[in-house]
Amino acid sequence: MLKKLLALVLLPVLFVFVINIVPEESNTEGQVLGVSVAKAEQDKEDSRIKIENYFADSSINNFKDFVKKNELTIYPQDKITIFPDLGLGLGAKISIKRSLNVTVLDAKYSREHRTFAKNVDEFLKEKSIELGGLDKIDPVLAHEIDAGLEIEIIRVEKTNIDEKEKIAYTTIRKEDPEMWKGEEKVTQKGQNGEKKLTYEVTRENGIEKSRKLIKTETTKEAVEEIIYYGTKEVVYGVGKATWYSAPAMSAAHNTLPRGTMVLVTNISNGKQVMVKIVGPGIQSNAIIDLSPDAFSQLAPLGAGTIQVKLTKP
Structure with a gap:
């Protein structure tokens, strides 16, 4: 009863309001399922933001029907203003402040976002996207967010890896005047040694870009092979x-x-x-x-x- 009474009280005022704000057919972009659509305009406080103004007549009494009838896509980040309440059945002005679409290519993964953030730094904080100390980003953090912006993040990591390498043994040949020429005798068998090489490897998005040798350590010494050969003619x-x-x-x-x-x-x-x-x-x-x-x-x-x-x- 109270709702109906309120409607009767507000009806003359709202009727005047609707009459004044609904553009004439010649000045609109067209009538769509009982909705008059005014041309989109820029937000006076933020020129990056586009505001779409719709004027619904009394046949539309809830926002869900309004969206369905007009086949609109509404994003969670968009800001909606409706006056008066569609439930009153008196018609209403519906304003949709559109969030900006931003594409983030993070390493190998691409994702679409919507935001009202002023710059890249604010956007990353809003979306809880963290940068490592070595990571690269384009554009820079101070770059202003605009519709359709693409942000590329290159994930950089440096790790140390160890590799083993053989140390070939050397052969020492010594004369033996007591042995006949052409004869040989191995007095110490050679053995290969081993060393550990430590590299600093830099990867971007998981792909190795460079490696630098930072340490060499001999883990096993090579053993010389000693051979005596005869010189006796x-x-x-x-x-x-x-x-x-x-x-x-x-x-x-x-x-x-x-x-x-x-x-x-x-x-x-x-x-x-x-x-x-x-x-x-x-x-x-x-x-x-x-x-x-x-x-x-x-x-x-x-x-x-x-x-x-x-x-x-």
Whole structure:
């Protein structure tokens, strides 16, 4: 009863109000399901904000029906002003102060937000979006929020990682004059060592961008391998050398097995040549019969015979 009485009292005033604020059809953007829509305007206190003014007639008695009939999207952050109450059935002016849409690309994730925040810093605090000390943001915190702004946050982290690396052992070779030339003996087996490398790795949005070596630590020392090799000469004989028509870099010897490699040294000038024994067959008193190319590396072929020493290479 009280509601109806109030309506009767306010009716003349509200009737005048509605008549005065509903634009004529020629001045509006069109009538939609009993609603006259005035052109959107900027907020006088904040030029970034757009205000949409609607004028509902008496056929609309609740805001839900108003939104449904006009297929409007209302965001939780939008600010709605209605006067008088639609429930009175007298018509009303409905003002929607639209929040600004902002897209945030945070690392790999994109999300849409609505806000009235003045700048990026205020927006982040409003949405409880925290920045780490190394994180990057574009635009800067002081940048003004405007409709359609895109904010990109690059998440930066630095971590230390350890990697193992082999330390190859070295080989030490030592002469042993008591061992025959060509003989070897390992007196200490080599062992690889190990070291730990510590890197500072920088990642942006989970992707490695750089790494810097900050520490090297030897965790296991390498052990040298020690090998003794013989220098004692194996002499096959000392005597005369002649030459004969034979395959390149070969020689004949009456006692050494076929295939034996022999180092031949000219005693008079120190020149040396390596030859391969291809068989016996020496008829003279020479200890070795060389192919012409081998003999010529020690002396001219015209020399005929030379004094040589035969040793194991």
